[in-house]
Amino acid sequence: MAQLPHDKLDALERRFDSIEHAMSANPDPDNYVRLSKEYSELSPMVEKIRAYKGALSDLEGARELAGSGDAEMAELAEAEIGELEETLETLAQDIRILLLPKDAADEKSAILEVRAGTGGDEAALFAGDLFRMYQRYAENEGWRVTVMETSDGDAGGYKEIVASISGAGVFAKLKYESGVHRVQRVPDTEGSGRIHTSAATVAVLPEVEDIDIDIRPEDIRIDTMRASGAGGQHVNTTDSAVRITHIPSGIVVTSAEKSQHQNRANAMKVLRARLYDEQLQKASSERAESRKSQVGSGDRSERIRTYNFPQGRVTDHRINLTLYKLPQVMAGDGLGEIIDALITENQAAQLAAMEGNG
Template identity: 65%
Template sequence: MTIELPRDRMDQVLKRFEMLEAQMAAGPEPDKYVKLASEYSELQEIVAGIRDLRTAEAELADLKALLADRATDAEMRELAAAEVPEVEERIESLRASMQIMLLPKDEADDKSAILEIRAGTGGDEAALFAGDLFRMYERYCAKHGWKVEAVSASEGEAGGYKEIIATVSGRGAFAHLKFESGVHRVQRVPETEAGGRIHTSAATVAVLPEAEEVDIEIRNEDIRIDTMRASGAGGQHVNTTDSAVRITHIPTGIVVMQAEKSQHQNRARGMQILRARLYDMERNKAADERSEARRLQVGSGDRSERIRTYNFPQGRVTDHRINLTLYKLDRVIEGDLDEIVDALISDHHSRLIAAMDGDG
């Protein structure tokens, strides 16, 4: 099947790129140059793709012209005929790549992320599983060169975490982690289970794009900050000085608690998490208003939706949204998530392409 591309959109991209080149060459002010250079670098990959595609299409047209020309000698005709399938295959591959590059882009994709994991049903076993998930994401992120830093944690009594919140810093972190939001379910025999019975427990994952101050404005009069003595469970994560900070966003009722050692750091971290939650709320509201776009997400993004099951006795991991089952749970739990993440992104692209074809 031949992939049809929006030629006018490709022309616009090329014109914009050439205009940016000319403006940068004209020696603008430094701050203007930085903005131009940022957009220029974002367009470079797609422009290279468009140029490669057009070169290949011109090559195919030349080959077909040679074959159609009666004056072409037999040897040249044979060479041209042999080259046509190879060039056609290259064109289809370039068109498929270009189709994905031209899809509507989620403006948050390039951002860093806030990762929140909470133990669900299952008591101690759920907290242990939340710990396993956090380590899985830590290893996955390390492979991609993203830095993971825990900003708040409440430890489980038998290990793991009742709740852990971390920042994942690095370009594109949100794009790769955003489909992890939802309920993750584990089926395994707990170490404390003498009878060998399989227990089912769960943990909830939420992935939010990290918001800059320019993304979301928080007015001083909209927040209330309470400081208090940190106490209770939490091991080394909680200090018993007056350092715990609770930030309440009055218009939405969102509450963020931070209980690390430095009160100043708690406030900064708390504001960082609050900004991310408000930004996520705004994105979801906008997506709900564009109900079609909401429907196109892999799953609904609803954090109460069961998205994946990790079955230890069978060594199986199943993503329920795309009916993908892999029998390599040991590797997945060690952070080898690429096959699952790539399949989710690919499924999302397919849905967007199908929707665009439907609109056309």
Template identity: 55%
Template sequence: MLDKPQIEKLQSLEDKFYELEARISDPAVMADMGEWQKLTRAHAKMAPVVIKFREFKKALASIEEAREMLKEKLDEEFRGMVEAEFEEAKGKIPALSEELRILLLPKDPNDDKNVIVEIRGGAGGDEAALFAGDLFRMYTRYAENQGWRTEVLDANVSDLGGFKEVVFVIEGDGAYSKLKYESGVHRVQRVPTTESSGRIHTSTVTVAVLPEAEDVDVEINPNDLRIDTYCASGAGGQHVNKTESAVRITHLPTGVVVQCQDEKSQLKNRDKAMRVLRAKLLELAQEEQHAEVAESRKSQVGTGDRSERIRTYNFPQGRVTDHRIGLTLHKLDFILNGDLDELISSLVTAGQSEQLKQVE
């Protein structure tokens, strides 16, 4: 059951929701498209919690109404109906309370941001690079299913067609909120195509998911940057072009280095590299801010550290196991084809449960 401060907070949110509705309908506000869009976005964000709170209040009202009716003299059949309604409404309260407590949890300020995803082959050489390609396909398929847009920022293709590393952006509503738990080491167990004896190999790939930073999130002094250009190269060291279109940017104060060679235009490569640099600097700043919290409390879905093994993809058994929440799914082919909904929803739920423990 919700406590009094929680109910008061929910009532305050509902009151504000009504105020927003009134302002959105105001002709003066509607004439200012920027302000109107801002208010409608705020209204849409509040709608889920207000709708759920109304369900909660309706259930409470039904309980109280039934309780009062049961004090009166009723014939047996009608009393049975009232008792059934009383029990039904009473049974809704625990689930509604839990849902509302989750909706009241502080939101991650990055949840609505686009993401920059970095996938790099780890232990396993060519096999790791091939699996990096599999994960790239998995995430781009998932993004496509969500109606999101993807764009490759940088890629280093391996001789066999995988990726030594690939960096790409995913743009879409709530992209970070759904993909933030994907950071870490992904392990694959399978028989490589080059293995003649049929022996199972274990390889690893690292995935980093960074919220894309806006200009206002990170201030970068141009004097802190060293920008180098060089000839872009592809698989096997073959030159993609003979001009110095590839760009490498070093942020001198932090030592962060980013590069991009995916475009033929040096200017486009520089713009893409700056997107990655902003995301990395935002990540560094946020890690510093939350270092003490992270030290005192580690989430059950993991710290997101890239050195942490988070998931295993076992091809002989057709299974995927997420080690942070102990979830095993025997649907490897579907998952690698972008069907990540069950995995991601389970991780989000586990994260919310951990948050609830901290506020109790």
């Protein structure tokens, strides 16, 4: 196992102390916000570093006692040495993981897009099931889900649904969900009990601010359209639906809620996310070699997971993980186990790559 970079750990601890000092010196509001952000980012790391140093000091003391010549004290010290060595190894591994390079978008909120793929009505129903799974998972995480655009399936579910998921670290967890999700089950309309296979595509894009991506006014065309209401008092009597075309990339985004102002804001939010994602995908393809060590490629056409209803199992093909707890996964409660396994696998691959280069 690679050694910890102690000089770097000391430097991080010094930086943390200097931020703490600067925050107590009544900085201006902008500076305080910036310092607070860095303070909260460094806190988990410094907590582990200090716990590691404390355990290291305790280990030295226990070793001294073990060699003191007092048989009873030596026996107690030997037992403590074993426990402390295990604690140090656990803390060292935690620190190595915290030192891994972070995706710049990890802490951001996300735009979730779920689209029915092959399979007709059954694919649309499955897209609806997937969206509800993410909705429940998000609620369990304390995140906020806002539906931005829907296209309903003819027999239920969705041909397409786009939602904003807001909270801390949303993209870090949901980014592994991008790709093709396949379902195997007997549709309600299937009288002979034959299993059908259909699919839905999931895209998770980091939600970005104006400062993250520059959209020039001359590069977009905004069209308003008459939104189709559901009848009665909710029929739109004005042109409220908005379609934004980003001319350089050809990306087209629509939003058709009741408020034209809200539609414009929603459409711009999705456009920024898709343009930012396009940049990330381009950067990823340019780092093709390094991507081989990561979990999946993030390719939207990559089949990542199969949900087999007759057998009650979910298989993630990227890490060969199979769980026989399909109802819990679809209810959102069991999804975390799959996501945690993907994160762990990715961290292990990164650690192996770093140690191989070191």
